[in-house]
Amino acid sequence: MPSWNGTDLGAALRAAADLVLNAQAAGGEASSGADPGTQPRTQIVLISDLQSGARLDGLQGSTWPTSLPVDVRRVTLADRTNAWITLPRGSGAITESVFDTESTSSGSSSPDSADKQASDVEGAFRVRVMNSGNSERAQFRLAWLKADGQPAAVPPRSVQIPPGQSLAVRLPLPPDDAVAIELSGDDHDFDNVRYFTNRPPRSQTVWFLGPDATEPRDSLLHYLRQLSLDTAARVITFAHHAPDAGPPTGLAGPLVAADPRSIPLIFATGSIDQPTTEALLAYVRGGGRLVYVIPAADEPGGVQPTLRGLLASDLVTVTESQVSDYAMWARIEFAHPLFAPLSGPEFNDFSRIRFWAHRNLSSLPEDCQTLVAFDDGSPAIVERLVGQGRIWMFASGWQPQESQLALSTKFIPLMFGLLDAGRLDAAAPERLIVGEAFPGIMAADPSAIEIERITRPAAPIGRLSAVECSDSPGVYRLRSEGNEEQVAVNLRESESRIEPMATDELQRLGVVLGTLETGQSTEQRERQLRDLELESKQTLWRWLLVGVLxxxxxxxxxxxxxxxRGLITSVG
Structure with a gap:
């Protein structure tokens, strides 16, 4: 059935081939005793416009059966002009700058670089408008839409994009009632609307518990405060609680009641008393995140009781490592969400980060996972899952006194990972693609989360437990026990690339192309063969007759x- 899902041509062809091969293997086309010459040929007929945005990944990594040709019948579009809007990847499209535009070629500029160009602004909403290479027009308009589909009270903006080009556009901030931006002026309107969530950023606090050195070179907190962890969905501020300031009750009330939605992450170091340790564990069980940086093992007060309390094991021991020159991270679990963004070959080299000091952890409980290990084999970062939250243990600090981590390019994405990777209590992502599953809210029971569509046609969708995924573009509201989130669902951007691909693209991936032979054409071919045979026989009789004559x-x-001769002889 037609749907808003992305076109996966490769998976469709592979599924059709598997059906045919399975039927043939099960004897569905002919009995095992039948004459192979009499069995009908099987082919796949592909009727498609072969848009260049169709995915072909399903054809890679496998061999296409040579006995199963594909008959391609291309559908040609009469109207070729198509332009579309893309929103920057990330949490939002709202930036802080003045209005400006910049044009780039879609063939020579990556979306990421254009997004960076468009983000160097203040008080603006950034989008990218692209025009297909075979378009016949270049003039388009952009307008804001409200949830009911009506234009917002803001004049539309005209933009000009030559065919095959793209334009990074910085628009004034959308009206409060706008939920989408619409493009007009092309031939195809199926992809002209892009939805977004027009919500203010959430204010959140990251706490640091423990002593803080006055010298920046020795301070963990100093380098945290140099970071900007803000996104369009949140504004992060740092707060510090020193151990000599009494019980930590400034965390929006008692620490035990700290809400992970307003306090998504807590850093801690040094010796922590038992009541505070229990309060931290309660915070983590509710979905919070705790990063404990193990100080030098010979510090006054000792840290072993704190470690044993946080790891719920009396067997854990910590000692100071004797580093002769420097240590390095030797083994990293790049499959873990914390390091997955750094798993690419251009990011996964940590060999230049040196550690001057670190602690040795031993007798760790079974529920602890070592995410990073030093070159001597001792754990560098340990993770423990507690309830709905996580505890990370760092065996060394990031301040220059102990390592080069804070001065490296890996520090910022690592801190973002601690705040965001694999969160169970995170707000719903701002944008989804049609077919992606709706997220939960604060790890609530899916049966308690109600989903409704607030854009036209507005309607309740049902409980999250009964709705597998989003099936059409729009803005949806998720509600549960007083919590509410909005999420925008958009068409996959590759669907907008309707210019045709070359047929030999399928051949390049190994697909065998051929023409489907119908029953009528088979009968006609056999009649022609009989006529040729009869004609050849007639030709043979013709030559025999000539020979007799x-x-x-x-x-x-x-x-x-x-x-x-006889007459002449008789006369003579």
Whole structure:
């Protein structure tokens, strides 16, 4: 059935081929005793516009059966002009700058670089408008839409994009009632609307518990405060609680009641008393995140009781490592959400980060996972899942006194990972693609989360437990026990690339192309073969007849010649 899902041509062809091969293997087309020459040929008929945005990944990594050709019948579009809007990847499209535009070629500029160009602004909403290479027009308009589909009270903006080009556009901030931006002026309107969530950023606080050195070179907190962890969905501020300031009750009330939605992350170091340790564990069980940086093992007060309390094990021991020169991270679990963004070959080299000091952890409980290990094999970062939250143990600090981590390019994405990677309590992502599953809210029971569509046609969708995924573009509201989130669902951007791909693209991926032979054409071909055979037989009889006539003529000539010779002899 037609749907808003992305076109996966490769998976469709592979599924069709598997159906045919399975039917043939099960004897669905002919019995095992049948003459192979009499079995009908099987082919796949592909009727498609072969848009260049169709995915072909399903054809890679496998061999196409040579006995199963594909008959491609291309559908040609009469109207070729198509332009579309893309929103920057990330959490939002709202930036802080003045209005400006910049044009780039879609063939020579990556979306990421254009997004960066468009983000160097203040008080603006950034989008990218692209025009297909075979378009016949270049003039388009952009307008804001409200949830009911009506234009917002803001004049539309005209933009000009030559065919095959793209334009990074910085628009004034949308009206409060706008939920989408619409493009007009092209031939195809199926992809002209892009939805977004027009919500203010959430204010959140990251706490640091423990002593803080006055010298920046020795301070963990100093380098945290140099970071900007803000996004369009949140504004992060740092707060510090020193151990000599009494019980930590400034965390929006008692620490035990800290809400992970307003306090998404807590850093801690040094010796922590038992009541505070229990309060931290309660915070983590509710979905919070705790990063405990193990200080030098010979510090006054000791840290072993704190470690044993946080790891719920009396067997854990910590000692100071004897580093002769420097240590390095030797083994990293890049499959873990914390390091997955750094798993690419251009990011995964940590060999230049040196550690001057670190602690050795031993007898860790079984529920702890070592995410990073030093080159001597000792754990560098340990993770423990507690309830709905996580505890991370760092065996070394990031301040220059102990390592080069804070001065490296890996520090910022690592801190973002601690705040965001794999969160169970995170707000719903601002944008989804049609077919992606709706997220939960604060790890609530899916049966308690209600989903409704607030854009036209507005309607309740049902409970999250009964709705597998989003099936159409729009803005949806998720509600549960007083919590509410909005999420925008958009068409996959590759669907907008309707210019045709070359047929040999399928051949390049190994697909065998051929023409489907119908029953009528088979009968006609067999009739032609019979006619040819009959004609060849008639030709043979024709030559035999000629031969007989030639023999008769020769016999007549010989008989006449003999008769004349006899007459001459009798006369003489």
């Amino acid at each position: 030639a023999l008769l003529g020769l016999e007549t000539l010989i008989s006449g010649w003999v008769a004349r």
